[in-house]
Amino acid sequence: MLEGLKEFASEFFVTGDPLIYGAMVAIGITTIAIVAVLTYFKKWGWLWRNWLTTVDHKKIGIMYIIASIIMLFRGGVDALMMRLQLAMPNMDFLHPEHYNQVFTTHGTIMILFMAMPFMFGLFNVIVPLQIGARDVAFPFLNALSFWLFFLGAMLFNLSFVIGGSPDAGWLSYPPLSELSHSPGVGQNFYIWGIQISGIGSLATGINFMVTIIKMRAPGMRWMKLPMFTWSVFSTCIIILFAFPILTVTLALLFLDRFAGAHFFTLDLGGNPMMYINLIWMWGHPEVYIVVLPAFGVFSEIVSTFSRKKLFGYKSMVFAMLIISFLSFFTWAHHFFTMGSGADVNAFFAVTTMLIAIPTGVKIFNWLFTMYRGRIRMATPMMWTLAFIPCFIVGGMTGVLLSVAPADFQFHNSYFLIAHFHQVLIGGVVFGYFAGLYYWWPKMFGFQLEEKLGKWAFWTWNIGFYVCFMPQYAVGLMGMTRRLSTYGWDTGWWELNFVSTIGAFLMGVGFLFQVAQIADGIRKYKSLKASGDPWDARTLEWSIPSPAPEYNFAVTPRGDDIDEWWEEKERRAKGIYPPEQKLEPIHMPKNSGIPFVMSVFWFIAGFGFVFGWLWMAILGLAGVGICMIARSFSYDTDYYIPVDEIKRTEASLRGSV
Amino acid sequence: MAQAAAKHGENHAHGHDHGHHDPQEMKILGFWFFLISDVILFSVLFATFIVLRDNTAGGPILSELIKMPGVIAETFLLLTSSFTSGLAVLAMNQGKVKQLINWLIVTAVLGAGFLALEIYEFVEMVHEGFSYTTSAASGAFFTLVGTHGLHVSLGLIWMIGLMFQLKKRGITDVTRGKINVISLYWHFLDVVWIFLLSIVYLMGVM
Secondary structure, eight states, rough: OOHHHHHHHHHHHHOOOOHHHHHHHHHHHHHHHHHHHHHTTTHHHIIIIITTOOOOOOHHHHHHHHHHHHHHHHHHHHHHHHHHHHHHHOSSOOOHHHHHHHHHEEEIIIIIIHHHHHHHHHHHHHHHHTTTTSSOHHHHHHHHHHHHHHHHHHHHHHHHTTTTOOOTTTTTTTTTTTTOOSSHHHHHHHHHHHHHHHHHHHHHHHHHHHHHHOOOOOOOOOGSSOHHHEEEEEEHHHHHHHHHHHHHHHHHHHHHHOOHHHHHHHTTTOOOOHHHHHHHHHHHHHHHHHHHHHHHHHHHHHHHTTOOTTTTTTHHHHHHHHHHHHHHOGGGGGGGGGGOOHHHHHHHHHHHHHHHHHHHHHHHHHHHTTTOOOOOHEEEEEEHHHHHHHHHHHHHHHHHHHSSSHHHHHHTHHHHHHHHHHHHIIIIHHHHHHHHHHHHHHHSSSSHHHHHHHHHHHHHHHHHHHHHHHHHHHTTTTBSSSSOEEEEEEEEHHHHHHHHHHHHHHHHHHHHHHHHHHHHHTTTTBBBBOOOOOOOGGGGGGGGGSOOSSSSSSOOOOSSHHHHHHHHHHHHTTOOOOOOOOOEEEEEEEHHHHHHHHHHHHHHHHHHTTTTTHHHHHHHHHHHHHHHHHHHHHOOOOEEEEHHHHHHHHHHTOOO | OHHHHOOOOOOHTTTTTTTTHHHHHHHHHHHHHHHHHHHHHHHHHHHHHHHHTTOOOTTHHHHHOHHHHHHHHHHHEEEEEEEHHHHHHHHHHHHOHHHHHHHHHHHHHHHHHHHHHHHHHHHHHHHHOTTTTTOOHHHHHHHHHHHHHHHHHHHHHHHHHHHHHHHHOOHHHHHHHHHHHHHHHHHHHHHHHIIIIIIIIIHOOO
């Protein structure tokens, strides 16, 4: 009995690596601590009522961002482990197999479980406020999207201590990811973790498209829409067309592994190249999915902190829509070297270069917005300014890579690694940090102090260049990606060593940010923010910080691009809007179903990972019952009475 | 108070909501977007099927296994069910609950008949040595056609659930929205079947 249990445990848990034992202990202690604290302070009811069952888009947004920052930490630790392993030749810090797992989870987590939720967090917090809406179109679905993402991410992370991590690269190419080459459960964790959270992403895309189309404030015509909301809209178009491709691709890979199909196998007629085409048909648009909202953030910030209207509003909108269209015609540039032929390569080289044009238009628009503006150097603006040169260099190395013949030299080298980290960190991470700092007071009602933020900014930025500039060079010297070790004779070690120092500097930058937030929470009472702490321009700044649960006491109008700025100008001239009568506000009720349904998805996913069909069926049955329960529940909304609105407004505005 | 208000909201969904958005209309728009995503999903499966359909690895060839009479009967059942689901919506618009439920029952029975024939066809193919794991071509065929079959099955469960709601609540703004959505879904399955018929079956036997 005991022997059997022991054998099961050694199969089930990952054993034999001191790093992982350490992590297991840390996870165990953290879990016990969380449970103990919640029980001691009697916070379980609070957690359930205020967070787990909430359908309030602002709270959902905050949960997305918290989860994303935790994932940034995990992905970051993965990155530092890799950089340690590569710091010196012949290092013996990570075994090759472990190294494969670390780079696979680093990539997957950073794109799917860090960038995506951070972006959805900003969507959730800001879009309804910017367009003057009370909520998103489908609040229940919104909560479901979040919990699907969260439990999908947890399932993926579990692989690290239970069963073993995936190790076939972040896009899981066959035949490496097929049963013949990856017989363990790692790839199943990859498939189901992404599949479950991917359903949530698709639902979010649909939800925000309908929200933006149908719920804009009266007077807010399409060409009056704030630029961040425009960027969200173009992103959602890409999500709608790209994510179903991912769903099918992962499902087919799973059918190969689980049901013995032959879509991508090497035998019985399977075609691995089919997978690579499909995954990049999702994967390349995905890059634009994460970067477009960052462009939206920059547009808001540049205009606010230069105290000027955004230059070239219309060209900005068209540039975004053109990017979302072109993003679907560039996927083959990821495999120029696979023998598609000159015509195909030429087509995709040209479309890839074309995308640089609308992107360049945006850069000029931001620069012209700053020209003759009255610029203030607050942290959101600093991140925006740092983005511009970083993204220009990253974009230009991208154009170098898109020259198909030259790509035969760059392909899979560290030059490529440096390029995409430069656009993804310089574009996406800098953008989301800027957005987090910019909207922080709106989310939490207090302002972060800038001093530690500036320390964080400088260490991050210096660290970034120290880390990635050497990688361009070492790539041209012949170092390829996914290499777990190298010898003294290669001549790569000095550059790698410098690069590792840079990576740790970025880690220090992250610690400064954590310290800044912790410091802010400690002193939040003295840092209380007004409704409009940045003297900003769009509607979200016209209401108190943090926004009340119903957002707007009376429906605002959106007749101008910078409606709140115009309103302030009008008020300065003594023109006040007519007093509007308060009416009861229609709100959705909280629901436990999204959380419970996602837990069942998690159970189903876990069952499929280990091939325990009974558990998978149990989980899917639970999902079905939750759907039916939702369809049969009619008591899903309520009204906030006028008295309560008056009380809330008085207490929020009184303290401003 | 809140309950009374909720009931109020249910019966006049667009009465009290500051005039600018009707929840049922938003649901239908959202559902259209969902259908677009489903179109993409099927397109990928079609593409996979087209790429892999000749990769039979020496096993049986699909075109020799297709029996057109069965396929034509399936087509007839599904197309008729789409028509009767249209009649159900017509009955709903005239406010006739009983007729509405009856037409939904006819639709569901026709849909179930389609599924039964499809399953029979699959079983026959497996008997002739064309099973899921035989080759890339067989896997692509069963996945593509089977995904459509899965959609039909889920639609049936959904439709039965809605019949119970109609019985209990009659035709309200909310149930009207739900019936509109499922009829949209059912017509969509019909359109997908037309593509299956032409690309998988007709192009297969020709």
